[in-house]
Amino acid sequence: MTGLEEATVDSLICDDSMTWNLPLLHSMFMARDVESILSIPLSKRKPADVLIWTGTKQGTFSVKSAYRMLYSHQVVAEASSSSSRNSAQQFWSSIWATSVPPKVRVFIWQACKGILPTQTLFDKGISNTFSCVWCGEEAETEDHLLWRCEFAQRVWKECPVTFAKSVHADMSFTDFIDCCLMDLASPSLEITLFTAWAIWKARNELVWNEHSTPVAELCQQAAGSALDFLESRSMHTESFTPSNGVPELKWKPPEGMNYKLNFSCKLGNDPYQVGLGVLVRDSSGLVAASMWRQFSGEGCGLQVHTQALLLALEFAFSIGLQDWKWMSAKRAVWAVAKAWPVLLIWEF
Template identity: 30%
Template sequence: MIDHVFLPHEAEVIKSIPLSNRAVQDIQIWAYTNISEYLVKSAYKMIQTQQLRSSHGQSSNHSQSNKIWKAIWAVKVCNKIKTFIWRACRDILPTKANLTRRKILFDVGCECYDDGVESIDHILLSCTYSDKVWKSKCLREIMSHCTNLSFVDVADQIMQSKNDPEIAIFFTTSWMIWNKRNKAYYGTPRPDPPFLVMFAAAHASEHLEANYGNLS
């Protein structure tokens, strides 16, 4: 039963737990109260605590994490792209890796057939398709000094070191990589990387000019 319910590495850990040699009767307890009994109030507090921890993101510094979130909402792109970047930085997008952890999927492989686990960092930065996108001539300067970093760290570094048009292009390109990945599941082929880069840059520039004037 354990092998059917849990992932292989989880099942091995569970089965390695030593059992008591005494005939002790099993009882059900709730670990989040002093009386070991389930209470709706205690469950609510547990969920609040977990959400608070996850909202800190991958940074152990809470104030630094909050600074990143505020910076994202200040970027000069449309709100749907800001929301996407915020979700990507918090690792709450429905990647295969996240869906597998929730027991919704059991296949973590990237659709680009490069043997990578489809995590946020992989699909947006290092899979076969996204790697070609970021290595395009007009994006190399934006992505300089961003190798071997997680997506949230790349976003943070770019927001601190680049100008508004460059940040907007990075945000928009990341969103388009994800958007085309979703459409690929339904049979729509991904555009060639140079075309996606050109379209993302045009989209970002048009939004900047329409809402903030020419910032280049």
């Protein structure tokens, strides 16, 4: 038989008897494959070949049935992905439960769904090029733009968050976010999501305003925004009312030319690993400096918060704020001892 690459199934059937051509089958297939082929029944009526769509009971194609089939396949793929340690439902629920602004949560959801308006929307007339705006070498997909691109990798290396060893440059952005949801505690997780959002904003600044954002500036803005948002949430949800009836503590900008340092720390999954976030604001309430780091906590909660306070003061000293009011520092340490779960404020 010639033209094997164009041969069809009917070439293996004896047309006069409507049976399988055994000599031909044995000459072309292995024994176990021949056995499988012979188990397929052949109709003696010789019906004409017709196209049948399995998406409907009637066998006829419809756009609605195609949409349902694609959606069901997508759900199954998400739920059974070998690279994801969360189920699909847990993954999306974890994203919506993160302590970031709604716009950042929606952005992460869109990126993981693959529906961001990137350059690959060429076929919809939105863009006239596929290429990444930074490297110009790869198609601008969510995975490339937010994770695999050389520019994005420089951002993530500059990011103050320490990622798990399982994170690597060849993984998808969705898998990266999945690892972060599983492994990172606050404020590391929030800084990560804000950094992804900052990459997207920097991309839009370059596309629409031709403004290039330096990597260091991008990372600093993302970390500062994350810590600022967490602190604002804490101020709205937590209050400090001592037993003597003093009104609840509310944040106020420092007076004159002073600066105010705020810090918060939280234990991670490992009880000895502590996340520390520090914000320094000027008299107008604007963020002058920010810092995030992890440290190994020792002792009880009181001792851990005292260690965090000292690290926060060391950070203020390192950026040049050295004219400290030591009596205020003593009062801050006293505040740790009296009410360590509260977000502390210290002026200098």
